[in-house]
Amino acid sequence: MGVPRTRAVHRAVADARRGVPVIVAGPHPLIVGPAETLGAEGLHLIDRLSAGPASLVLAPSRAAAVLRTPIADDAQAVALALSRPLIDVATLRRVADPTLEQIMPNFTRTAPPEQAGAALALGKLARLLPAMVVAPVRPGWASLPLGAGLLVVPAADLLTYPTELAATLHRVAEVAIPLDDAPDARLIAFRALDQGIEHMAILVGDPLREAAPLVRIHSECFTGDLLGSLRCDCGPQLKGAIRRMAESGAGAVLYLAQEGRGIGLINKLRAYTLQDRGLDTVDANRALGWQADERNFHIAAAMLDALGLKRIRLLTNNPEKLAGLLACGVDVAERVPHIMEPNGVNDGYLATKARRFGHLLG
Ligand SMILES: Nc1nc2c(ncn2[C@@H]2O[C@H](COP(=O)(O)OP(=O)(O)OP(=O)(O)O)[C@@H](O)[C@H]2O)c(=O)[nH]1
Numbered sequence: 001m002g003v004p005r006t007r008a009v010h011r012a013v014a015d016a017r018r019g020v021p022v023i024v025a026g027p028h029p030l031i032v033g034p035a036e037t038l039g040a041e042g043l044h045l046i047d048r049l050s051a052g053p054a055s056l057v058l059a060p061s062r063a064a065a066v067l068r069t070p071i072a073d074d075a076q077a078v079a080l081a082l083s084r085p086l087i088d089v090a091t092l093r094r095v096a097d098p099t100l101e102q103i104m105p106n107f108t109r110t111a112p113p114e115q116a117g118a119a120l121a122l123g124k125l126a127r128l129l130p131a132m133v134v135a136p137v138r139p140g141w142a143s144l145p146l147g148a149g150l151l152v153v154p155a156a157d158l159l160t161y162p163t164e165l166a167a168t169l170h171r172v173a174e175v176a177i178p179l180d181d182a183p184d185a186r187l188i189a190f191r192a193l194d195q196g197i198e199h200m201a202i203l204v205g206d207p208l209r210e211a212a213p214l215v216r217i218h219s220e221c222f223t224g225d226l227l228g229s230l231r232c233d234c235g236p237q238l239k240g241a242i243r244r245m246a247e248s249g250a251g252a253v254l255y256l257a258q259e260g261r262g263i264g265l266i267n268k269l270r271a272y273t274l275q276d277r278g279l280d281t282v283d284a285n286r287a288l289g290w291q292a293d294e295r296n297f298h299i300a301a302a303m304l305d306a307l308g309l310k311r312i313r314l315l316t317n318n319p320e321k322l323a324g325l326l327a328c329g330v331d332v333a334e335r336v337p338h339i340m341e342p343n344g345v346n347d348g349y350l351a352t353k354a355r356r357f358g359h360l361l362g
């Protein structure tokens with residue numbers, strides 16, 4: 001068997017999170033490091049191994065705020081020129097993170113390198129802010145002492161990683177977990193080839209005995225599901241789904257490790273900070289450089305397939321979730337609304353989901 005295409009990517013993700021630059025291979029290889037984690041040493045490495053000017057690649061939505069100018073959303077990535085000596089670490093963090101004090105120099109826009117989109121994809125896969133220092137790498141870098149051990153990852157692999165990884169999901173554990181609301185419940189754990197982030201299926205009763213069982217595809221929400229945060233409706237939706245399945249006899253909840261609609265817990269907390277300053281849930285994600293919803297529905301489709309759930313009744317208010325699953329080939333017999341009453345704190349959040357994502361509202 002050949003080396004899986006995902007292997008270099010999950011190694012690159014680990015390096016990115018530690019602030020170690022990686023080489024993004026393609027027609028014009030780049031040396032790349034995340035603005036959020038690079039230290040002085042990483043910046044020095046990029047500087048010494050570069051064959052041309054470095055730039056800071058941002059998502060258009062973040063670049064617009066840094067440059068204080070409107071930028072079309074369809075631009076894949078925007079690059080800001082970095083002159084030598086390269087930017088200091090504190091400024092770099094402030095450019096990446098709109099929750100920090102926004103004191104920074106005036107930047108000049110420059111043409112993004114060919115692999116700028118792949119560089120941003122690496123930042124996102126690492127659940128870091130999508131802001132990356134990039135530079136064309138010197139030919140022969142690998143034989144220089146400073147280049148020793150730097151990881152090479154093909155740009156194309158970074159872009160196809162979410163779908164490639166979903167295809168490697170497999171069952172690793174299965175056990176009965178009697179629940180308060182559903183005594184006859186089983187947990188089936190799934191892992192992907194990166195051995196990292198794990199996804200769970202919670203089976204209530206025997207959904208395979210029904211032609212089209214109730215299924216809830218629920219993205220992890222540490223604050224709502226576990227702590228009972230009132231900012232969202234996740235906790236009541238999760239418990240409500242399990243209760244509903246127990247009452248009707250059977251069903252399945254897919255509990256997906258896609259915290260914060262796929263941006264990760266830390267970025268969701270940053271998005272909350274921006275929401276406390278007046279942005280709504282969509283604009284807060286965008287201000288950080290993420291899309292409003294970054295989830296990958298291939299994971300849910302692969303799990304349903306592995307569980308043998310061929311046709312489902314989907315419990316959701318979210319039209320994009322329905323469309324995303326249909327696009328992945330899931331046979332949805334019916335969309336069943338799953339509306340929670342506002343709790344006095346999440347009213348604005350629920351209203352925004354209805355207005356901007358088209359969610360059903362009570
Ligand atoms: N980025 C971000 N994520 C949030 C916010 N509030 C909740 N979330 C996340 O949103 C996800 C909720 O997803 P789901 O339960 O699938 O809900 P949904 O997409 O609204 O769709 P349905 O509940 O199925 O109608 C969880 O991962 C939460 O962590 C927020 O303000 N910002």
Ligand SMILES: [Zn+2]
Pocket residue numbers: 221223224225232233234235
């Ligand atoms: Zn939540």
